[in-house]
Amino acid sequence: MSSDPAPAADLGRIGDALDRAAVLDRIAEPVHDRLSRVLDGTTAAAAARGEWLGHPLHPMLTDLPIGFWTSAWLIDLFGGPDLEPVATTFVGLGVLSAVPTALSGWADWVRLPHDERRTGVVHATANGIAVGLYAASWRARRSGDTARGVRLGHAGAAVATAGAFLGGHLAFPRR
Numbered sequence: 001m002s003s004d005p006a007p008a009a010d011l012g013r014i015g016d017a018l019d020r021a022a023v024l025d026r027i028a029e030p031v032h033d034r035l036s037r038v039l040d041g042t043t044a045a046a047a048a049r050g051e052w053l054g055h056p057l058h059p060m061l062t063d064l065p066i067g068f069w070t071s072a073w074l075i076d077l078f079g080g081p082d083l084e085p086v087a088t089t090f091v092g093l094g095v096l097s098a099v100p101t102a103l104s105g106w107a108d109w110v111r112l113p114h115d116e117r118r119t120g121v122v123h124a125t126a127n128g129i130a131v132g133l134y135a136a137s138w139r140a141r142r143s144g145d146t147a148r149g150v151r152l153g154h155a156g157a158a159v160a161t162a163g164a165f166l167g168g169h170l171a172f173p174r175r
Contacts, residue, residue: 015119015169024118032117036110048100048107058104059171065101066164068094069134073157076150088141091134091153098131105167112170119166126163130156 018024039045050057072090075083102124109120133156141149 011165012169015166018119018122018166018169019115021118024121028117028121031121032110035106039107039110045107045110048104049111050104056104056108056171058101058108059167061097061101061104062164062167064097065094065131066160068097069153069157069160072153076153084141084146087153088138088149091138091141091149095131095135095138098127098134102127102131116170120170123163123166123170126159126166130160130163133159 039048046052048057050060068090072087072094075087075090079087105120105124105127109117109124112120133152137149137152137156139149140146140152
């Protein structure tokens with residue numbers, strides 16, 4: 001009898017399945033055609049990709065919105081009413097920092113291999129939805145509806161986590 005633990009579910013298969021989902025070409029190809037004309041070969045796109053750093057900028061920038069939103073989430077769970085303005089500020093800073101993060105991601109995306117662009121467009125869509133939920137959370141909090149803002153923030157966290165999972169599939173080599 002083997003002492004090896006039972007194999008864990010290979011969640012990496014989700015990204016692999018998206019890489020093979022040709023139906024996503026209906027979205028990915030037109031977006032790629034348009035963005036590659038705008039971004040590819042420009043100095044701004046090279047800067048957004050992090051060529052001046054010697055490695056991609058996008059993965060590093062993701063720490064900003066993730067950090068702000070995770071901090072807000074923890075404050076929402078454990079902080080109490082006195083820290084609600086801090087959580088609101090963190091949610092807003094996360095939304096603002098998502099803009100350069102997304103721009104750098106799109107600059108990288110136009111250079112991805114065809115199959116990975118499929119997963120990349122789902123990654124970007126999930127993150128766009130997360131930003132929208134967090135923006136709505138910030139508006140609700142600013143208008144005094146903290147409970148709604150917290151609920152929207154939790155939804156944003158769930159969607160952002162799914163988007164981050166797919167980003168990991170794109171960023172890290174598979175075994």
